[in-house]
Every structure is written in structure tokens, then in C-alpha cells.
Amino acid sequence: xxxxxxxxxxxxxxxxxxxxxxxxxxxxxxxxxxxxxxxxxxxxxxxxxxxxxxxxxxxxxxxxxxxxxxxxxxxxxxxxxxxxxxxxxxxxxxxxxxxxxxxxxxxxxxxxxxxxx
Amino acid sequence: xxxxxxxxxxxxxxxxxxxxxxxxxxxxxxxxxxxxxxxxxxxxxxxxxxxxxxxxxxxxxxxxxxxxxxxxxxxxxxxxxxxxxxxxxxxxxxxxxxxxxxxxxxxxxxxxxxxxxxxxxxxxxxxxxxxxxxxxxxxxxxxxxxxxxxxxxxxxxxxxxxxxxxxxxxxxxxxxxxxxxxxxxxxxxxxxxxxxxxxxxxxxxxxxxxxxx
Numbered sequence: 001x002x003x004x005x006x007x008x009x010x011x012x013x014x015x016x017x018x019x020x021x022x023x024x025x026x027x028x029x030x031x032x033x034x035x036x037x038x039x040x041x042x043x044x045x046x047x048x049x050x051x052x053x054x055x056x057x058x059x060x061x062x063x064x065x066x067x068x069x070x071x072x073x074x075x076x077x078x079x080x081x082x083x084x085x086x087x088x089x090x091x092x093x094x095x096x097x098x099x100x101x102x103x104x105x106x107x108x109x110x111x112x113x114x115x116x117x
Numbered sequence: 118x119x120x121x122x123x124x125x126x127x128x129x130x131x132x133x134x135x136x137x138x139x140x141x142x143x144x145x146x147x148x149x150x151x152x153x154x155x156x157x158x159x160x161x162x163x164x165x166x167x168x169x170x171x172x173x174x175x176x177x178x179x180x181x182x183x184x185x186x187x188x189x190x191x192x193x194x195x196x197x198x199x200x201x202x203x204x205x206x207x208x209x210x211x212x213x214x215x216x217x218x219x220x221x222x223x224x225x226x227x228x229x230x231x232x233x234x235x236x237x238x239x240x241x242x243x244x245x246x247x248x249x250x251x252x253x254x255x256x257x258x259x260x261x262x263x264x265x266x267x268x269x270x271x272x273x274x275x276x277x278x279x280x281x282x283x284x285x286x287x288x289x290x291x292x293x294x295x296x297x298x299x300x301x302x303x304x305x306x307x308x309x310x311x312x313x314x315x316x317x318x319x320x321x322x323x324x325x326x327x328x329x330x
Contacts, residue, residue, distance in 0.1 A: 013250035014171065017257035020267050027325055030268055034205055034220060042209045044217045051218040055272070064252065072251070073173045073216030073274065083182050090183075 019063045026057040045080045173251060176214040178277040185210050186275065187290045192221050194297035199227035200261065202297045205268070213275040216251065221269040221295060225261035230309060232260045232300040235269075240292040247279035248293070258300050260309075266324070 021027065033050035040046035052074050058064035076082055188211060190204035205220040225231055235255045239245040254269040261267060279285060 012256060013253045015252040017259075018252050018254055018270050018272075020254075020259060020269075027268065030220060030270070031326055033218065037206055037209070042206060044209050044211060044219075045215060054218065054270075067171065070174055071172045072272075073176065075174045075177065077179065078174070078177050078182075078215055086179065087183065 015065055018058075021058075021061075021063055025061045026054055026063065029054040029057050043080070045078070045083065048074060048079060173216050173274060176216075176274055176277060178214045178280075181214055181277045181280045182212045184280055185212055186288070188217075189290065189292045190219060190221070191292060191294040192297075193294065194223075194233070195299055198233055198297055198299045199229075199231060200225050200233060200297060202295070204295075211275065213247070213279045214277040216272065216274045219271045219273070221254070221271065222266065223259070223261060223269055223297065224266040225263055228263045230260060230262045230306045232258045232303055232305060233297045234258050234300045235295050235297045237293060237295045240294070241285070241288060243282070243284050244275075244279065244288065244291050247276040247282075248291075249274055249276055255295065258302075258305070260305060 029050070033047055033054050036047035036050045037044060044051065052069055055064060055072065056069070059066045187208050189208040190206060192203045194200050194202040201222075201224040203222060205222055209217060209219065211217050223233070234257070237255055239248050251272040251274065253271040253273065259267075259269070275291075
């Protein structure tokens with residue numbers, strides 16, 4: 001099977017290059033984010049607030065083009081809480097299916113027993 | 118209509134073709150002007166033009182948030198550059214469609230301002246087409262003053278289509294490696310050395326995270 005597109009040259013970033021923060025203006029917020037990330041065993045979803053604060057700082061200091069934070073992916077659906085809730089729902093759904101199928105098997109077994117007697 | 122009057126002699130044919138040629142030539146010159154006028158007047162951005170799609174929240178796919186990838190960061194640089202360059206986090210655990218912020222740090226060990234330029238590779242190779250940078254420090258010249266240290270942020274996401282790719286169905290770990298090279302054109306450095314308002318002549322900036330006793 002011929003693969004449609006294997007590797008292609010990296011393309012330019014959408015919003016271009018981040019201007020360097022020569023004056024360390026947003027450094028404290030960056031450090032807060034990094035500490036949060038280290039404390040969350042490398043799960044950036046748990047540190048969305050800190051990341052949002054850092055990017056907002058960059059926008060306020062003219063180190064990043066201003067944009068709506070929702071458009072940058074900071075929406076409730078991409079939060080850690082939403083993911084945990086979604087995971088819980090899926091597990092409950094699976095457990096329900098297992099329980100229902102067990103019930104069905106048990107009922108069929110009982111009917112067959114009744115049929116034999 | 119186009120009777121004998123206009124095509125009475127062979128020279129007329131040359132005049133006609135020359136005139137038509139000239140008109141078409143002139144129109145192609147004026148086309149961008151008309152196009153711009155039309156676009157500004159009507160605000161029409163074109164049906165065929167693919168919008169850059171700056172709304173990254175659209176990348177979120179609820180069906181794909183549970184497949185996690187461990188993305189490792191690596192940073193290397195060319196020895197001639199004289200910089201230290203490394204990621205500030207070893208790896209992150211993310212899903213496709215999630216926007217992630219990551220940092221690298223670069224420190225200019227030399228006594229000269231140096232311009233570096235970075236490029237990256239992604240392993241496995243096939244993942245690179247799904248690796249989308251919203252904003253980063255790559256492919257752009259970065260100037261570091263002597264003994265200056267900067268944080269280089271990277272804001273990116275993995276396209277959810279990655280999860281649909283059968284070639285990558287078993288992929289759980291991805292490596293992103295940035296390499297910094299010395300830019301061939303260091304002329305900006307020379308200009309800065311001689312300019313009175315050059316950042317090289319500014320007093321050194323105090324890093325707010327370092328506390329002097």
C-alpha cells in the first residue's frame with residue numbers, strides 16, 4: 001500500500017517566532033508553570049491556568065500577538081477535570097454493560113434450568 | 118462587422134495582434150490593483166483560499182482525549198555556536214488536539230553576541246506531519262548577547278488526525294529534538310557592535326528568579 005504522505009519538511013509556525021523575552025518580564029510566570037508541570041508529573045493539562053497566565057503576560061507585554069484564550073485551546077473541554085469526568089463516564093458505561101450482560105447470561109441459564117426440569 | 122475596412126491590408130493584422138497583446142499585458146499589471154480594490158470593497162477572502170484556522174479550540178476532539186502520548190524533548194547545538202541549549206522539561210504526557218506550552222533554555226557561553234537558528238526533527242518520522250507549532254523559536258534567527266540566558270518557549274499541538282493514521286496506531290512515545298546552529302549571516306552582530314543604541318551597551322538585566330544575598 002502506498003503511503004499517502006510520509007515525511008515532509010517541517011513548515012513554519014502559524015504565529016511565527018516568539019520574540020525573545022530579553023528583559024525577563026514574564027519569567028516568574030514561566031517558572032510557575034514549570035514548577036506546576038514538574039509537580040504534575042509532566043501533564044500539561046493540569047497546568048492550563050499557569051500556561052494561560054504566562055501567555056497573557058506575553059500578550060500584555062507585546063511579546064505575543066493578542067488572541068482570545070479560548071481560540072488558543074484554553075476551553076473547558078480541554079481541561080483535566082473534563083478528562084477525568086469523561087473517563088469516569090466511560091468506565092461506568094463499560095461496567096454497566098458488563099453488569100447487564102451478566103444479568104442476561106444468568107437469566108438465560110435459569111430459563112434453561114427451568115426448561116430442563 | 119469586421120469587414121474589409123479593418124482588415125484591408127496585412128499590416129492591420131499586426132496592429133490588431135500588437136494591440137491585443139499590449140492590452141493583455143497591461144491588464145496583468147493592473148490585475149493586482151483591481152484585485153485589491155475588489156477585496157477591500159467587498160471583504161471577500163476567496164472560497165478557494167484555505168483560512169489559516171487560528172481557532173485551535175477546534176482541534177479538540179473528545180473521542181481522542183484518552184489516547185496519551187509521551188513526548189520527550191531534546192536540545193542540542195553545534196559546537197561552533199558556543200551555547201548551552203537544553204529543554205526545561207524532559208517529557209510531557211499529552212493527547213492529540215491539546216495545546217501545550219514547553220520551554221527550552223539557551224545560554225551564550227561566549228564573549229561575543231551570536232546569532233543562532235534552530236531546526237527540529239520528530240521521531241517517529243511520520244509524526245512530523247501532525248506536529249503543529251502555534252508559535253515557537255524555530256527557523257528564525259535568535260541573537261544572544263554575551264553571557265545572556267533566555268527562555269525559548271514553544272506552543273504546539275498534535276493534530277488529532279494522528280490517531281486515525283494506521284501507520285502510527287502503535288505509537289506511544291514521540292521525541293522532539295531541536296538543534297541550534299550558528300547562523301551563517303552574522304552581519305547583524307557587527308552592526309550592533311557599532312551602533313550607539315545597541316543592546317550590547319545596555320546594563321545587564323537582573324534575572325528576577327535569582328536572589329542576591
